[in-house]
Amino acid sequence: MALAPAITDIEQLKNHPAVALLVAWNPQAVQGVKFDREEMTIYLDRSAIREACALLKEDPACPFNFLADVTCVDWYPSEPRFEVVYHLLSIPKKERVRLKVKLDSGSPVVESLTSIWPGANYFEREVFDLFGVRFTGHPYLRRIMMPEDWEGHPLRKDYPVEGYR
Amino acid sequence: MAHLAPTPVLEPGQDRTMILNMGPQHPSTHGVLRVLLEIDGETIVRLMPDIGFLHTGIEKTCEAKFYQQVVPLTDRIDYLCPMTNNLCYVLAVEKLLGLEIPPKAQWLRVLMNELTRINSHLVWLGTHAMDIGALTVFLYCFREREEVLKMFEMVSGQRMMTSYFRVGGVALEPPLGFFDRVRDFAGYFPEKVDEYENLLTGNPIWGMRTKGVAVLSAEDAIALGATGPTLRGSGVDIDLRRDMPYSSYEKFQFKVPVSQDGDVFARYMCRVQELRESCGIVRQALDGMPEGPIKADAPGIVLPDREKMKTQMESLIYHFKIITEGFAVPAGEVYQAVESPRGEMGYYIVSDGTAKPYRVHMRSACFANLQTLAKMCEGHLLADVVAAIGSIDIVLGEIDR
Numbered sequence: 001m002a003l004a005p006a007i008t009d010i011e012q013l014k015n016h017p018a019v020a021l022l023v024a025w026n027p028q029a030v031q032g033v034k035f036d037r038e039e040m041t042i043y044l045d046r047s048a049i050r051e052a053c054a055l056l057k058e059d060p061a062c063p064f065n066f067l068a069d070v071t072c073v074d075w076y077p078s079e080p081r082f083e084v085v086y087h088l089l090s091i092p093k094k095e096r097v098r099l100k101v102k103l104d105s106g107s108p109v110v111e112s113l114t115s116i117w118p119g120a121n122y123f124e125r126e127v128f129d130l131f132g133v134r135f136t137g138h139p140y141l142r143r144i145m146m147p148e149d150w151e152g153h154p155l156r157k158d159y160p161v162e163g164y165r
Numbered sequence: 166m167a168h169l170a171p172t173p174v175l176e177p178g179q180d181r182t183m184i185l186n187m188g189p190q191h192p193s194t195h196g197v198l199r200v201l202l203e204i205d206g207e208t209i210v211r212l213m214p215d216i217g218f219l220h221t222g223i224e225k226t227c228e229a230k231f232y233q234q235v236v237p238l239t240d241r242i243d244y245l246c247p248m249t250n251n252l253c254y255v256l257a258v259e260k261l262l263g264l265e266i267p268p269k270a271q272w273l274r275v276l277m278n279e280l281t282r283i284n285s286h287l288v289w290l291g292t293h294a295m296d297i298g299a300l301t302v303f304l305y306c307f308r309e310r311e312e313v314l315k316m317f318e319m320v321s322g323q324r325m326m327t328s329y330f331r332v333g334g335v336a337l338e339p340p341l342g343f344f345d346r347v348r349d350f351a352g353y354f355p356e357k358v359d360e361y362e363n364l365l366t367g368n369p370i371w372g373m374r375t376k377g378v379a380v381l382s383a384e385d386a387i388a389l390g391a392t393g394p395t396l397r398g399s400g401v402d403i404d405l406r407r408d409m410p411y412s413s414y415e416k417f418q419f420k421v422p423v424s425q426d427g428d429v430f431a432r433y434m435c436r437v438q439e440l441r442e443s444c445g446i447v448r449q450a451l452d453g454m455p456e457g458p459i460k461a462d463a464p465g466i467v468l469p470d471r472e473k474m475k476t477q478m479e480s481l482i483y484h485f486k487i488i489t490e491g492f493a494v495p496a497g498e499v500y501q502a503v504e505s506p507r508g509e510m511g512y513y514i515v516s517d518g519t520a521k522p523y524r525v526h527m528r529s530a531c532f533a534n535l536q537t538l539a540k541m542c543e544g545h546l547l548a549d550v551v552a553a554i555g556s557i558d559i560v561l562g563e564i565d566r
Contacts, residue, residue: 003495037263038260066390067390068502068509068511069526069528085513087500087513091387091403118388119388119391120390122533122536123390123532126532130224143217145216145566155224
């Protein structure tokens with residue numbers, strides 16, 4: 001089974017409920033889309049993520065009502081350095097979508113989703129702990145895996161695998 | 166390990182309350198979970214789990230390994246259901262590669278996965294009942310679990326850290342006598358489940374400790390990211406095996422137990438019913454096991470048979486190259502989720518086109534499920550915390566990774 005090339009043309013992907021909804025809401029917020037290996041990715045502007053999620057959650061046609069995962073990828077040394085990745089699941093429609101926000105290394109800050117899904121709490125704390133990305137509006141943004149007095153963020157690419165000696 | 170120094174700060178006027186520290190060395194926390202409890206007499210005012218004691222940086226370690234070397238690491242994150250983690254990881258890598266898996270390998274994976282679910286649920290049932298005070302069930306459950314572990318040892322040489330699945334198939338053909346042994350087990354196992362249920366389901370003491378305790382509504386469960394039996398116990402009917410099938414699960418018939426009550430007893434009933442359903446899937450997998458190869462035909466990715474490696478030059482070269490250089494995976498990203506015994510286990514893998522994963526993230530079911538604990542317990546009695554922790558079936562290895 002050969003891999004089909006990724007589709008990045010937004011016009012071809014308008015049938016997807018999440019893409020259609022977000023483009024109709026605010027075309028400027030949608031920076032790009034990608035359909036690869038049967039998975040839909042939407043790149044969003046940093047300022048739009050919370051409102052976009054609130055909108056997707058309440059979408060009557062296909063409510064993405066479940067936040068499955070929040071994580072981050074470090075693309076050091078290129079800029080924008082961080083990609084915060086959200087995986088949403090629609091429990092009624094059994095549909096998944098991946099949202100991405102790109103953050104530069106100067107100010108890795110993005111709005112927290114805890115006001116929409118309280119379950120984002122631990123996931124965002126983990127990203128904060130291991131990548132140093134900050135979430136504004138988070139009720140308790142503190143380290144969760146590493147000790148409180150730990151220096152550095154271990155999952156960053158410039159952090160050595162064996163740790164600092 | 167976030168709150169080593171300041172435990173929850175007490176506001177003025179709250180001098181009725183005190184802070185109680187539970188764990189990390191506590192027999193009912195199933196590992197190294199620390200729970201901070203602010204209590205007013207016997208009533209819990211606030212509950213705060215403190216995790217991270219078992220953090221080993223597996224996600225970071227994965228970035229330094231070849232794709233095939235990550236498989237043994239995935240066993241170790243959830244040591245009660247190693248095969249489920251293996252499966253989720255290899256499915257994600259196969260999706261990245263666009264690899265087709267032969268039917269027999271898929272069915273073997275389903276078979277092993279359901280045995281793993283039985284194994285995991287038996288440990289859960291035994292320890293959960295023991296926490297609440299029913300010690301006998303623990304011994305009964307471990308009797309059957311021992312048999313499952315022996316089957317694991319037969320196929321993979323290991324009782325717990327099996328690493329049986331490979332990218333492209335499974336490691337070895339199951340040995341002679343394995344299927345008979347599984348069939349035998351699947352034949353008598355439902356009676357054993359009856360035995361556990363005789364001890365617990367109608368038992369008035371069990372009922373008093375579990376019914377109406379640690380109630381979680383469906384809205385709260387979804388909002389807090391709960392999955393698996395924790396979510397289905399609250400009345401949300403979703404099971405990834407049925408709703409988003411992988412590895413040929415669409416060819417199996419099984420029911421998804423759902424309960425509306427949302428209490429400890431509801432979650433208990435869901436898991437006990439799942440034991441029976443898993444046993445049914447095991448029987449179907451045995452009856453319909455297709456013939457054919459157990460590995461995909463992808464010479465640069467799947468290791469050649471030992472026999473071929475010793476007699477054919479080409480196979481030897483492939484073997485050498487896979488071991489020394491790994492195999493390159495086309496750039497891209499996938500998120501693959503499977504229904505683990507605890508809920509949605511997901512692997513998010515980013516590839517940059519080299520032989521080592523750029524990023525591996527494990528979406529652990531327990532990590533999200535643990536967030537429901539505060540909602541379940543706040544405002545209720547201290548003694549119910551133990552029942553609530555048992556009912557969400559946590560494995561700290563998976564939470565802390």
